[in-house]
Amino acid sequence: MFSKNGYTLELATSEAAVGSNVPLQFRILDSAGTPLIRYADTHDKQLHLIVVGLDLTGFQHVHPELDEYGNWYVSVDFDHSGGYRVFVDFTPDGGDGITLSADVRVAGLYEPRPLPAAATATTVDGYTVSIEGAAHAGQTSKLTLSVSRDGIPVTDVESYLAAYGHLVALRASDLAYLHVHPDGHPGDGVTPAGPAITFYANMPSAEDYRLFLDFKHDGVVRTAEFTLTADSATTPVSEHAHYAHHGH
Incomplete structure (x- = not known):
């Protein structure tokens, strides 16, 4: 169960x-x-x-x-x-x-695909999404994802699920589900509608994570995918990840 x-x-x-x-x-x-x-x-x-x-x-x-x-x-x-x-x-x-x-x-033959290498930018449907900010294991890391199209920053990202973006982070080794919190929200008078969307995440260990950013523009929700590597923190690692229990 x-x-x-x-x-x-x-x-x-x-x-x-x-x-x-x-x-x-x-x-x-x-x-x-x-x-x-x-x-x-x-x-x-x-x-x-x-x-x-x-x-x-x-x-x-x-x-x-x-x-x-x-x-x-x-x-x-x-x-x-x-x-x-x-x-x-x-x-x-x-x-x-x-x-x-x-x-x-x-059902069928399982041929797993290798995890894409860590990168600071990815593309989806003509949009480029870049990521800034280092991930440190055991600490709250600030991650800023910026959306552009044809080299032009997108400044009219639309609200989706009460935010300018929804970010899911999974640890690559075991698919531990991390809780990631957006910075600000639409309509608060201070959070801009792009190109930058900022999140705070806790990476519990120094290894690879897969990030999935859902963002909405021109009425369409798209998902940008990243591999991010968290490095070793200078302070002791604590388990901040929110684990989803599962069975095999």
């Missing part, structure tokens, strides 16, 4: 076939085994679902629909065989935020 703080993620099935728009159904159970039906909104949604291959490819961030019985429904893409990790990020009504995870096995 995949439990934390008394809550358990229960997938309807842990096996799937390769395909697009594959139905995924699950429930969040409380400590009594009762489906959770009351959630507090976090970043404009009751629940955020992240899907990524165990080789850190095929990233998706989607928002399932909840029925009155506590069943969640969504469609995701399983574009290659092998294992995928499913993360659910939510806040029970009146409670604290929780991240749970479970694995789905997708």
Whole structure:
């Protein structure tokens, strides 16, 4: 079972076939085994679902629909065989935020792809996203991601999930899920709408991490992907990562 703080993620099935728009159904159970039906909104949604291959490819961030019985429904893409990790990020009504995870096995021959090398810039759909700021293990690191298109800074990034960007960070070695916090928010009178989007992240150990930035421009949400290497801190390393419990 995949439990934390008394809550358990229960997938309807842990096996799937390769395909697009594959139905995924699950429930969040409380400590009594009762489906959770009351959630507090976090970043404009009751629940955020992240899907990524165990080789850190095929990233998706989607928002399932909840029925009155506590069943969640969504469609995701399983574009290659092998294992995928499913993360659910939510806040029970009146409670604290929780991240749970479970694995789905997708039938077929698994040929994992190597982790891309660490880089300070990446491109997606004609946009270039660059990253500034060093990541130090065991410390809060300030990371600034800047968006440009055709060499021109984008200064009208649109609000998405109550922020100018949503950043997911996963440790490459074991897919530990890190909580990353944006700096400021749209409409606060001080946070500009790009090109720079700033986040604070805690990297628990000196190794590689995979970062996924969702940003919205011209009405379309795009995802920029980075590999970032955290270096050894000068202070003792402490485990600041928010771990999502999972099984194999």
